Amino acid sequence: MHAVEPLAAIPGGPVRYRAAQARIVAAALELFAVHGVAGTSLQMIADAVGVTKAAVYHQFKTKDEIVLAAAEADMARLEAALEAAEAEHGRPQARELLLVRLVDLAVDHRRMVSMLQSDPVMIRLLIEHEPFRRLMDRLHRLLAGDDPGDDGRVPVAMISAAIAGAVTHPLVADLDDETLRANLLGLARRFLDLPD
Amino acid sequence: MHAVEPLAAIPGGPVRYRAAQARIVAAALELFAVHGVAGTSLQMIADAVGVTKAAVYHQFKTKDEIVLAAAEADMARLEAALEAAEAEHGRPQARELLLVRLVDLAVDHRRMVSMLQSDPVMIRLLIEHEPFRRLMDRLHRLLAGDDPGDDGRVPVAMISAAIAGAVTHPLVADLDDETLRANLLGLARRFLDLPD
DNA sequence: GTCTATACGCGGATAGAC
DNA sequence: GTCTATCCGCGTATAGAC
DSSP, rough: OOOOOOOOTTHHHHHHHOHHHHHHHHHHHHHHHOOSSOOHHHHHHHHHHTTTTHHHHOSSSHHHHHHHHHHHHHHHHHHHHHHHHHHHHHHHHHHHHHHHHHHHHHHHTTTHHHHHHHOHHHHHHHHHHEEEEEEEEHHHHHHTOOOOSSHHHHHHHHHHHHHHHHHTGGTTTTOOHHHHHHHHHHHHHTTTTTTO | OOOOOOHHHHHHHTTOOOOHHHHHHHHHHHHHHOOOSOOOOEEEEEEEETTTTTHHHHHHHHHHHHHHHHHHHHHHHHHHHHHHHTTSSSSSHHHHHHHHHHHHHHHTHHHHHHHHHHHHHHHHHHHOOHHHHHHHHHHHHHTTOOOOOOOHHHHHHHHHHHHHHHHTEEEEEETTTTHHHHHHHHHHHHHOOOOO
């Protein structure tokens, strides 16, 4: 028998990685956020980690696997937020908690969020990824509140885009996390007609 | 003397292109929207136009020039919207008109808008492009209304991101343009406290 | 304006030694 | 787990003919 592998510290996360893999994923996320997925080469990732391309390929068979692993790291936090919200008693309370967690997540990962939501390569991979689709379904259902019809979908699309897009917006680049978080949350609540 | 070159039909636009260039720019915009700038090769653009790579290079010296030309095509429409809004008498009227034009623009160019606002290569090129920076400055000043302070910047960032991001959101992919436009405009007005 | 042909480097990916 | 070395195709870009 082999010794137990060291695992990445994602308590409750569905997928876990070896330490070497976790280092690669962390470097890749940063680079993807700055250059986009297509604009990030395996050489850049290897350099950032401090190893050769071949060492990276020993941990992940293809670049797509790295992209997916990078997305899953953040998906785990999103899933945790959803789970907490769904455990609340009552719709309004669930939506309120979800909103708080979403804003926290977005502000916390300022640089990553917009890439995860708009990079063409990332999008292509994620729409073929069933766990991700299920997650988005739960998210949208909860955000939509009472109105699942045509008119209810636009506000959900807007608030998702507003939160994710605002945190990377150059206009607020110099705002500290606390100010941004507070403003974002207040405005998002208003938009969704939740009580302050 | 040479015969007068045919010009692209952008009345009032600051930069004009020959017919061959306009065809390349149009094809490039579509491809950039789907694959991102880094994910789009000159070969793909040449194939879409129906010529060879060398022919493309005869019209534009570098790929960056194509990217900038693609951005300028949409910048011209944005500038026209700003000009119309600034010509209004009174701030509320100006903001109202700007909002209508922005939503029109976003819905009309559904696939392009988010790429123009989030593609890493495009962003890098545009922030070094003074005419673009001036345009964004005017846009943000007008959108911000009375409040140019810290707290006034977050709603501007949110509404920009919301409009641009919502039109590409998978949730509203099957909505027809009219429905999307009406919903988007109504919600944006409410968010900015403009009268319906 | 468009073509064929070509230069040269870097992209993703693999083999096999240590 | 990491390395050196290598494969092959495609990336941007250029030269020169038609």
